[in-house]
Amino acid sequence: MxxxxxxxxxxxxxxxxxxxxxxxxxxxxxxxxxxxxxxxxxxxxxxxxxxxxxxxxxxxxxxxxxxxxxxxxxxxxxxxxxxxxxxxxxxxxxxxxxxxxxxxxxxxxxxxxxxxxxxxxxxxxxxxxxxxxxxxxxxxxxxxxxxxxxxxxxxxxxxxxxxxxxxxxxxxxxxxxxxSPSEHDEILAFVSHLPHFVASILAGVVKEKHWKFAASGLRDTTRIASGDPELWLSISRQNKEKIIDALRCFSEDVKSTLDDLEHGNDNNVLEKLIKAKTVRDKKKWKQE
Amino acid sequence: MxxxxxxxxxxxxxxxxxxxxxxxxxxxxxxxxxxxxxxxxxxxxxxxxxxxxxxxxxxxxxxxxxxxxxxxxxxxxxxxxxxxxxxxxxxxxxxxxxxxxxxxxxxxxxxxxxxxxxxxxxxxxxxxxxxxxxxxxxxxxxxxxxxxxxxxxxxxxxxxxxxxxxxxxxxxxxxxxxxSPSEHDEILAFVSHLPHFVASILAGVVKEKHWKFAASGLRDTTRIASGDPELWLSISRQNKEKIIDALRCFSEDVKSTLDDLEHGNDNNVLEKLIKAKTVRDKKKWKQE
Incomplete structure (x- = not known):
């Protein structure tokens, strides 16, 4: 070839x-x-x-x-x-x-x-x-x-x-x-663009003096927040609607987890933790 | 010694x-x-x-x-x-x-x-x-x-x-x-317990058929979601109030980012991306 x-x-x-x-x-x-x-x-x-x-x-x-x-x-x-x-x-x-x-x-x-x-x-x-x-x-x-x-x-x-x-x-x-381009953008909004904004929001919410106490958990979850801000602004402009949809969906799940924690719904908390672990563990990552 | x-x-x-x-x-x-x-x-x-x-x-x-x-x-x-x-x-x-x-x-x-x-x-x-x-x-x-x-x-x-x-x-x-134990728990709620719940919620929001299209971004942000669900349920019970405070704080920032994206406030979006990158890049991680 x-x-x-x-x-x-x-x-x-x-x-x-x-x-x-x-x-x-x-x-x-x-x-x-x-x-x-x-x-x-x-x-x-x-x-x-x-x-x-x-x-x-x-x-x-x-x-x-x-x-x-x-x-x-x-x-x-x-x-x-x-x-x-x-x-x-x-x-x-x-x-x-x-x-x-x-x-x-x-x-x-x-x-x-x-x-x-x-x-x-x-x-x-x-x-x-x-x-x-x-x-x-x-x-x-x-x-x-x-x-x-x-x-x-x-x-x-x-x-x-x-x-x-x-x-x-x-x-x-x-x-x-x-x-189709549209289907690509919907999927990528969830598997790539949403994680970037989530990582960035998470890094932004941690007080500067508290980073000293961060270990591998915060290191990994926020790694992509070190990406190029200008690039990510461009991506957010070009895929605006689909990123908003994904972030809204995520925001709803944050609220529902908050609700479970506030009301002590331990079964729901555990069920969500298990579901997330199960779906993630199924994926064969290139390196891990 | x-x-x-x-x-x-x-x-x-x-x-x-x-x-x-x-x-x-x-x-x-x-x-x-x-x-x-x-x-x-x-x-x-x-x-x-x-x-x-x-x-x-x-x-x-x-x-x-x-x-x-x-x-x-x-x-x-x-x-x-x-x-x-x-x-x-x-x-x-x-x-x-x-x-x-x-x-x-x-x-x-x-x-x-x-x-x-x-x-x-x-x-x-x-x-x-x-x-x-x-x-x-x-x-x-x-x-x-x-x-x-x-x-x-x-x-x-x-x-x-x-x-x-x-x-x-x-x-x-x-x-x-x-x-103090209480100060420890407040800090850890932000640098460790919040990241865990965020990673887990993020993993839970991605449709099963879309994981095929996930690369290193989703891999890293969700890595800790593979942790032991029972352990994290215990942590959420033992540090309930402080985890709720941290997740509420995060939830507010998700809403404000959504608002910026919806209203096309590019300056705010960029400023937040830069702030998150800056604060994260300052930390010297043990391995990265």
Whole structure:
């Protein structure tokens, strides 16, 4: 399997790991990295995540067969607007953003619809790995092994291109799951965006002088609260309604637990603790 | 420094690590383990966490200078009631339980107050390490290095005994912090008990079919929800009022975040995300 020339815009943990995975498994004719700082390009070259790097998107895009937008979610639509007119007609544009409805509708409705003639294909994607955003230093060729990658194609997409992108993610080690952008956003609101806001609210409620007494419980529950605030503001804007729904649902369960504790409903308290433990213990985590 | 004969009741992660730490650092004349199953005594002997083991508390207690109750919080008062009449007058009874007000008042008010003559000293303690309760398999002699151990003496205690227990915990590697049982419980409600209920509620709100799409964010925020439900029910009973206060405080912040999201108050959302990240990043965690 060979996916031709692959351009990766944004050389962080995800972009870098895609590059490493493609190169180590011989899946691309060449991997070109596009960055907006020379230092990040140099780092990607140094760890061999890309074959060549450039600060100019045009140079990479015009020869690429697959272009992957691996930047922060807030920048994806603007990059797409800039890149689509430069693409080969047969090329596929895709992304790795944590929200899908906003990005897919922005790119399909506003950008591709204004295109003269048949626009190149954009297929939304979201590999569910490495939410900590630790940068290219943590990139690994096997980051996606055993993970899930969600693809959110629409009726506008060409079937062969969906197949090609799906094959690429499978070749990188991921299980591919295809769903609508809206369904993706509803699920991610619960399994990723809600946990972030919960961790952040929890960290915010602990008095500064009390952190001295915190052990591994608070450390683990609040770990993701150390994520990039600007990134999470963008995610909260792009998936606003679904995050609100999830947080409301969570808030109701907080109230009902409060009610159980206040009224000494020990059976309910125990039942909820057991239910939560049971459902969590069923999941096979990649590392734990 | 030598703390004489130390009896440890309950050979789990904490009890086992105390034994290993005392023995490795030559801090005790001998360490006697008391268990209610022969298999757990055998495991403790095998990893050299104790010098001898017994299923009969009497045997160990009558010769001990320090007796440490390292069982589940729900069993501590009953064990104390059984043990206090068997103790040497000069010996110290202590525990490692996650709640202090209930345990200290039960033991001081109900058990020691009924004692004929001057009762042996009971000093509440709580080493803040290893909330995951992973059993003696995870016990380590350096578990308490760099951790905090809270002691909650009362006016009933003999000063020399508080000093001796404090010395023991420092010799095991912990920084000792002395406060009232009530202050301990208020702090722990926020840094330990609240995170547990939050993690559990979060795990409970995620639909079973959606766990497939969960990555490291949900894994970390819900890790402690895999803890022992019965233990956490006991903790919620023993520290009920303070846990309710903490959960109410958290619930208010959930509502205010919901309000910010619903009204598109991006500045507030960002400010809270930054505040939570800042306060969390300041803490030096033992492992991360």
């Amino acid at each position: 060979n996916f031709g020339v692959v351009a990766i815009v944004g050389a962080g943990l995800i972009g870098g790991s895609i590059g490493l995975g493609l190169k180590e498994r011989g899946l691309a004719t060449s991997v070109i990295g596009v960055g907006h700082r020379k230092t990040s390009i140099d780092k990607a070259l140094k760890i061999n995540a890309i074959d060549e790097g450039t600060l100019k998107a045009e140079e990479a895009v015009k020869q690429a067969d697959i272009i992957i937008l691996a930047t922060s979610v807030s920048l994806i639509p603007d990059y797409a607007e800039k890149i689509i007119p430069l693409m080969k007609k047969s090329a596929i544009l895709t992304d790795v953003g944590s929200t899908k409805d906003y990005i897919v509708s922005q790119i399909n409705d506003k950008i591709r619809s204004q295109y003269d003639g048949v626009p190149p294909d954009f297929i939304g994607a979201h590999p569910l790995a490495g939410s900590e955003q630790r940068g290219i230093e943590s990139a690994r060729p096997d980051l996606f092994d055993g993970s899930v990658c969600v693809l959110t194609p629409t009726t506008l997409n060409i079937k062969e291109n969906i197949k090609k992108l799906s094959d690429m993610w499978q070749a990188l080690g991921a299980e591919v799951s295809i769903m | 030598n703390f004489g004969v130390v009896a440890i009741v309950g050979a789990g992660l904490i009890g086992g690590s105390i034994g290993l730490g005392l023995k490795e650092r030559g801090l005790a004349t001998s360490v006697i383990g008391v268990g209610h199953r022969k298999t757990s005594i055998d495991k403790a002997l095998k990893i050299n966490a104790i010098d001898e083991g017994t299923l009969k508390a009497e045997e160990a207690v009558k010769q001990a200078d320090i007796i440490i109750l390292a069982t589940s919080v729900s069993l501590i008062p009953d064990y104390a009631e059984k043990i206090i009449p068997l103790m040497k007058k000069s010996a110290i009874l202590t525990d490692v339980g996650s709640t202090k007000d209930y345990i200290v008042s039960q033991i001081n008010d109900k058990i020691r107050s009924q004692y004929d003559g001057v009762p042996p000293d009971f000093i509440g303690a709580h080493p803040l390490a290893g909330s995951e309760q992973r059993g003696i398999e995870s016990a380590r002699p350096d578990l308490f290095d760099g951790s905090v151990c809270v002691l909650t003496p009362t006016t009933l205690n003999i000063k020399e005994n508080i000093k001796k227990l404090s010395d023991m915990w420092q010799a095991l590697g912990a920084e000792v912090s002395i406060m």
